[in-house]
Structures are given as C-alpha cells and as structure tokens.
Amino acid sequence: MVGVGTRSLRPEDAEALIRVENLVMEFPGPRGAVLQAVSDVSFDVLEGETLGIVGESGCGKSTTAKAVIQMPRPTSGSVVYRDADLTSMDKETLRSKRTDLQMIFQDPISALNPRRSVWDIISEGVEIWGTHGAWTDARLVELIESVGIDPQYKDRKPFQFSGGQCQRISIARALALDPRVLICDEPVSALDVSVQAQILNLLDDLKTEHDLTMLFISHDLAVVRNVSDRVMVMYLGRVAEVGDADSIFDNPIHPYTQALLAAIPGSGVVDDGSLSGELPSPLDPPTGCRFHTRCAYATEVCTTTVPEFEQFGPDHWVACHNPQGTPVTL
Amino acid sequence: MALLEVNELAVTFNTPKGPVYAVSDVSFAVDKGQALGIVGESGSGKSVTVKSLMGLLPRTAKIDGSAQYEDVDVFNMSKDRRKHFYGVDIAMVFQNPMTSLNPVKRIGEQLMEGMRFHRGLSRDAAKSRAIELLDLVRIPDPTKRLSQYPHELSGGMRQRVVIAMALANDPALLIADEPTTALDVTVQRDILDLLDSLRRELDMALILITHDLGVVRDRTDSIAVMYGGRVMETATTEEVFADTEHPYTQALQRAIPDMSMPRGTRLDPIPGSPPDLAITPVSCPFAPRCTFATDECRTSIPPLSAVPGSETHRYACFHPQGLVAAASTVGGEA
C-alpha cells in the first residue's frame, strides 16, 4: 500500500455523488524532476453535502478540485461522478457532463470576460451548452435577481461592478448551467469582509434552493467551519484528516490539523509550535509521513512508512502513526 | 521616536468628473521595529495612503500634509535621496504578486536584478543572496526554484518570492498592501505569519494593510481603521479589541465568521455600500450604513477625539459605543 488508503470512503450503498479514488497529479518539474502536487487522495461527497478542503498554500487544494472536473486530467486515479468515471470518458461525453460540475474562483473580476455584458456572460453558457430549453429570458432575469444583482444593470460590463458583485455574476453564470455540483475555490478570499458575509449567506441560500453539492476550498478555517458538513485537511498532496466538520474542528486528532487550528482565535486548540519548521518541497517530498519534518510527535516509523487512515469517530478519519486521540472500532 | 510620522495627510485626485477626496486628514506613526495595521474595506483609502508615501501616485493626485521618515521629508526629497530611499529604506509588497513578477522571467533572475541594481553585486554574490532570501521566506529547495517561472509556483509561493524581493536590501520599513488578498493567493496565515516573524528576525517596522480585522489582531502593535478616506479609530491593538468605540470597527468585527460559531450560522454583513468620494464630505462617512446615526452625524464630520485616560486611543464618532455603554452602566447621561 502506497498511500493513506481509501478507508475513509463511505460504503458503496451510501451513493456518493462524487467518488475520487487514489487521485494522483504530477507535473513536470525543472531538470526532469517530478512535482508531486497530489499523491493518492481519496474522498467522496454525498448528494447535498458540502466538503470543505483546507491546508497550507501549495498543498494541492486547487489541483485536487481542478482534477475533479478533469482540468487537466489527473495522472492517475479515478473520479466517479454518479456512475461514470470521468477520467476514462472521451472528450465529447465529458463535455456533456461538465455542465453538472461548475467551478467558481477566487478572483471574480478576471474570471469574467471584460468585453461582454452581464447578460451575455450569464446567457452565453446556456447557449453554448444547449441547456437553453429550460431557461427562458424571464428565468434568467430571476436568476440575476436571485444573486442580488439588479437586472436593470444587465447590460453593464464587469468593470462597472465591484468585486463582490462580480462574484455574484460568476455564481449566476455557474448556476445558469443547472449544475449539481458547485466547486468554490476560495470564493470569498478576494472580497472585503463586509462583502464576504453577503456572498457566504448567498451561497447558503442558493445551495438549499438549487439542491447543490459543494466542494469548498478556503484557507480561512472559520469560513470553512461556517459552510462545511465535512472537512478534508490536506498536507503536501496528501490527506491528513477527513470527516465530520464538528468532529474535526472540536476534536482534531492529527498533529497537523491541531497545529493549523492552534493559531486561530476561538478554536480552543493549544499550539505546540510544530508548524514553525520549513514547508518541504513537492519536488522532493519527505518519505513516510510527509509531515514528519515539522511534526512535534514524529517517531522513527514516521520517516519510513506512510500512515494509513484509522477511524476516530463515526465519521472521523486520521492518517497518523501517533494520533493525538484514541482510535475507535465501529 | 517614530520611524515614520504622517500628519494630516490628504490626497485629492483631479478627474474629468471633478475632484475625488480619496484621503482626508489621516495621521499615524510607526515606531522602529513595530507593526501598524491599516484596516478598512475596499476604497477606504488604504492603498492611496501608502502609495503617496511610496511616490507611486499619478500626477493627477494632489498631496497635502506631511510625512517624516527619520530625517527625510518624504514628500520633498532630493532626487539623489529618492534613488536610495525606495526599496532600501522603505520597501513595499503589493496586493497581486503577479503584478510584481515578470511572467516570462525565471525567479532567480528577477530576484538578482533588483539586488544588482541597488547594490552592484556580482552575479555570484547576487545568486547566493537570492538563495539566502528564498530560504528566509521559507521557500523549500531555493536553488531549484531559481530556475522556475512564476506560473510554476502556487499563489502563496509567488507572494513569498515577492516578499523576498522586497527584503533584498534590508529595508527598515516594509509596507505590505493586502499581501494575501489577490488572485490565487491563499493561506493568508502562512504569509502573514511569515511577515510577522521576518519583522521580528530583521527588526523591521511593518505597515500591514488589510480589510480583515482578524488578520491584524495578533500581528500588530497598533491599528488604524479607515473608512471613506478617513481614520475612524486608532489605538493600540489591545485597545481596539478590548474597548471598541467606533460602530464601523464593531461592524467589521461582526461580519467575520468565528471558529466558535456553530456551522451554518448566518453572518452579519454590513448593509449598503461605501461612500462616493467624489462628493465634498459634510457628514460622517459611515452615517448611511450606521445603526446609531443621528441628525448630527448626517450634518457634520465627527472630529478625532481621545478616549479619556488613554494616550493612544482615538475615535471619530459622535456616539462612541464603548463610552456610551460605560456611561449608561454608571447611570450617567447617554
């Protein structure tokens, strides 16, 4: 076994909407080196669930999210959406599935075509993807209204709107394709705090209204706690801890999760200083547990053997040789 | 003694549609090795304030007031002093790392360029300094990274490179303008913690600009909260959180989710939008969005007043919340 394993996946009959198994994404590095951006990551998302993904810069959050929508296609592993493996799908079939999986990004302004009007931006996808049948102009107007943009501004261009309004437009554009899954990569990180709250409340409303399943990436753990049912903590291309959000935030077991939470006011976790070390390079990740170079609890085995997932609660999985808690057998 | 002292700074832009009062009556000071947080939402004048100090404003900007850096009158420097001022005495890290990095040049070349220009280092000396700097900003494998292009790095890594560039000439003051807000820059905490520890290691003063009060909470000695181009509240960081006076500072605190909130808690956005700075200010800029606004707030500009008993805590508000609450509990007049 090379990775942290797939034990955290829910049983087949739980009917995951997305099931990612042993996902690997490598990029060519300088002088023939291989950059291991994502190494053997497995997770599933049930219909209607929000999975928050957290971890330090460069740990592979965006790469994982983009691999789900096959942009680009992963090096290996499978991404099953409903019953179909997207990784083995030909381009045409994939295209027809892609409207189901929509992504919104951190920088709302550059995500929008500056030369097109709001109306064109939002209706463009509907036309390209041929889902226009369901979308009358009146319904598009309703959609624009539902994200909090006054439809009388529909002929304006992105630069005439603020960052928060551009993010609303991005959200409307994604929703016009009737997606089942909304992948949000740092959707509020570029926005003012006063506007962040508006967008987070909006996403919460739309999720219920459109019955969406969400992948939500953010470096802001308080934001992730606010929106997520489950969380996945990543470190250097691998999953450290995954499971029920309350269980993980209230009772973090992995030394890395503990260190991440420690510095946050209100989290109640005490810092042992283990994050002060250097972040290793994904060009040459540490052997064994990739966190061992910075971990206060590392022992010999950590340097040689990749830890497997063990269970610490009804929905709480941790990959660590020296977990800061007691495993359960359920 | 203050390293930098800004007094009654005002910046007005001349635009075809008339003047824009971007910054009015802004004063603050930063001591050697200390960190000041400038907090406020987009358009509140944070960037214009520091760009005026960096000599980066367009010709259409009219600057009033003064800025004194040690013995240098920042707004009236000689050409010669100027050449060795920016990047050497004061350096700046911008919001979007991609605007500071050349996408078609390797990281190493970009780092070395600045050093060779300012210090006349040889190629080899510049290279070892570049490696040292990348190491300083905790970039793993610094030697390997020298040959990479910006697009090969994650957002957080790019911002580390930009910080390394700013540190090249050991500035005494580093200004970081929303260093974690831009495109693909994530893991604020990494970068912010890095800036914080670099400040201590290098005994450098820091002005940290952000729209998020939570960001400056554990990383600064003092804070200035800006809104509508003005300072709303300024105090030591401790005072700002222990005894918030200004309704805008309070609203900023309430808008951010907190780790202790249960999942799904509805947040408290600040309604409405920031003021139009093209209008000659006659009222409290926050009045249209303020729950406590009265006629007085809508017809006159609240002056910066001192909190009794504090040398450092000032607020611009007719109804300071901490003082009002204190007055009502002791049965004083409201």
Ligand SMILES: Nc1ncnc2c1ncn2[C@@H]1O[C@H](COP(=O)(O)OP(=O)(O)OP(=O)(O)O)[C@@H](O)[C@H]1O
């Ligand atoms: N196209 C690419 N070519 C080479 N390396 C890449 C590419 N895309 C990503 N990487 C590398 O893969 C790793 C993971 O990057 P990714 O963008 O997924 O991180 P992230 O967790 O989203 O980080 P951040 O929080 O900074 O956005 C990083 O080391 C990054 O430099």
Ligand SMILES: Nc1ncnc2c1ncn2[C@@H]1O[C@H](COP(=O)(O)OP(=O)(O)O)[C@@H](O)[C@H]1O
């Ligand atoms: N070159 C310019 N010409 C006219 N107005 C400007 C210019 N630069 C900034 N402004 C205005 O000054 C105000 C403050 O801007 P800025 O300092 O960038 O805000 P922030 O607090 O977001 O950094 C804004 O209203 C902005 O539109």
Ligand code: SF4
């Ligand atoms: S104790 Fe070992 S396995 Fe667990 S996080 Fe630390 S280094 Fe990794």
Ligand code: SF4
């Ligand atoms: S002066 Fe009046 S409007 Fe302005 S912040 Fe104070 S109470 Fe609100």
Ligand SMILES: [Mg+2]
């Ligand atoms: Mg990312």
Ligand SMILES: [Mg+2]
């Ligand atoms: Mg700015």
